[in-house]
Amino acid sequence: MLEEQNTDDTPVSVPGLVNLCCRSVGGNQTWITEVTLLGFQVGPALEFFPFGFFFYTLTLLGNGVILGIIYLDFRLHTPMYFFLSHLAVVDMSYASNNVPKMLANLVSQNRTISFVPCIMQTYLNLAFAHTECLILVMMSYDLYVAICHPLRYSVIMSWRVCTVLAVTSWMFGFLLALVHVILILRLPFCGPREINHFFCEILSVLKLACADTRLNQVVIFAACVFILLGPLCLVLVSYTCILSAILRIPSGEGRRKAFSTCSSHLCVVGLFFGSTLVMYMAPKSRHPEEQQKVLSLFYTFNPMLNPLIYSLRNAEVKGALRRVSWEQRSV
Numbered sequence: 001m002l003e004e005q006n007t008d009d010t011p012v013s014v015p016g017l018v019n020l021c022c023r024s025v026g027g028n029q030t031w032i033t034e035v036t037l038l039g040f041q042v043g044p045a046l047e048f049f050p051f052g053f054f055f056y057t058l059t060l061l062g063n064g065v066i067l068g069i070i071y072l073d074f075r076l077h078t079p080m081y082f083f084l085s086h087l088a089v090v091d092m093s094y095a096s097n098n099v100p101k102m103l104a105n106l107v108s109q110n111r112t113i114s115f116v117p118c119i120m121q122t123y124l125n126l127a128f129a130h131t132e133c134l135i136l137v138m139m140s141y142d143l144y145v146a147i148c149h150p151l152r153y154s155v156i157m158s159w160r161v162c163t164v165l166a167v168t169s170w171m172f173g174f175l176l177a178l179v180h181v182i183l184i185l186r187l188p189f190c191g192p193r194e195i196n197h198f199f200c201e202i203l204s205v206l207k208l209a210c211a212d213t214r215l216n217q218v219v220i221f222a223a224c225v226f227i228l229l230g231p232l233c234l235v236l237v238s239y240t241c242i243l244s245a246i247l248r249i250p251s252g253e254g255r256r257k258a259f260s261t262c263s264s265h266l267c268v269v270g271l272f273f274g275s276t277l278v279m280y281m282a283p284k285s286r287h288p289e290e291q292q293k294v295l296s297l298f299y300t301f302n303p304m305l306n307p308l309i310y311s312l313r314n315a316e317v318k319g320a321l322r323r324v325s326w327e328q329r330s331v
Contacts, residue, residue, distance in 0.1 A: 032189050032208065034112045039105050039198040049106045055301045056099045062307030063088040066317070073320040079157040080146070083139045084310065086166050087268075090135060091303030094128040097121060098300050102198040115189070118200040123181045126202060129276070130227050131173030136269055137231040138165045143265060144238040147258055148245045176223060183219055187211050201296060232273050239266065267309045275299045 066088045070076045101121070105111045113121075145156050180202060187209040197204040202220065206213045239262070246258045275298055310317050 032115060032193050034114045034193075035118060035200075035208065036194045037101070037105055037111050037113060037198060037200070038194055038196045039102065039111065049103060052099065052103050052106065055304055056095060056103065059095045059099075059301065059304040060092055062304060063092045066307045066310065069317065069320045073323060076316065076320050079142050079159075079162045080139065082159075082162050083135055083142060083166065086169070087132065087135050087139070087306065090128050090132045091306055094125070094132065095300060095303050097124045097128065098199045102300075105198065113200070118195075118205065119181060119184065121200040122184070122202050122205055123177050125199065126177035126180055127174040129173075130176050131170050132272065133227055133231055133276075134169035134173055135166070136265075136272060137234055138169060139265055140235045140238040140269070141165075143262055144242055147242050147262075176227065180216075180219065180223070183216050184209075187213065187216070197296070199296070199300075228273065228276060232277075235269055235273075264310050268306050271302055271305060275302060 067085055070081045070085045098121070101113065142157055142162075146153050149156065184202070184205065187206075188211050189208050190210040192208065195201075195204045195208070206216055242258075242262060246255055246262075249255045249258060279296065279299065
């Protein structure tokens with residue numbers, strides 16, 4: 001049952017998605033049904049489009065190649081590459097959630113997006129980001145077991161355990177994102193009608209609310225501590241143990257192989273956690289919205305770098321790529 005409208009200018013909070021569909025609230029205040037994504041205020045937008053399209057295509061192609069060689073080469077059917085395949089799926093999904101709309105806005109004068117798709121974009125953006133964070137933690141744990149407990153590796157990292165860890169990462173990522181969206185939907189939205197961003201980022205969406213958003217801000221900060229600082233601490237502890245174990249390896253060749261195995265993952269972890277912590281937990285600059293957009297753009301195209309890092313710095317991936325290429329030529 002909908003609540004009765006007030007006769008004054010105070011908006012009425014209506015449960016769920018009804019908030020997004022109301023037009024008039026009394027006086028001259030109206031509920032918003034669509035918003036404009038301002039994006040980047042660049043010169044000729046069409047000049048930026050080829051670069052964005054190239055990076056997006058490279059993201060899909062690179063992660064698709066990683067998925068393909070993991071599927072085709074049985075030597076990569078190990079827990080490490082099982083988690084890497086999930087990371088590739090998350091990266092492609094995250095980029096596909098944000099980049100197409102950004103590219104469409106570059107070539108179109110109409111930069112509006114309906115509010116319900118905007119909320120869906122916010123939800124998926126958070127869900128994929130949370131999932132990627134947890135997948136990276138699982139990969140760190142896998143490396144820790146492989147280097148610190150090699151004799152028990154096949155028992156600890158069984159396929160059943162790997163499947164449970166991967167499914168848990170996806171479920172927890174999407175459930176935590178759902179908490180943010182539920183808290184957003186309880187708010188009345190009546191303006192402004194512009195988002196100073198190239199996608200519906202959660203902090204930018206909250207600025208559209210005409211009510212107190214302190215609860216949302218507290219939950220976002222708590223989620224940052226729980227889903228960023230907590231996993232980052234686990235990763236750092238894992239790598240401290242890994243480094244200690246590597247330094248105890250007697251042969252130089254063994255140490256080099258172990259460092260080579262860890263270096264790719266460490267680069268990806270540094271890029272992900274570094275950009276995300278700066279985006280949500282660093283002190284704001286004089287122009288916080290422009291800073292957010294630049295950091296979000298880097299984070300959006302970050303998935304393009306992951307397959308490059310793993311293919312250039314990982315001997316097993318390079319070897320698998322050569323074997324798959326050779327088999328395709330033979331056929």
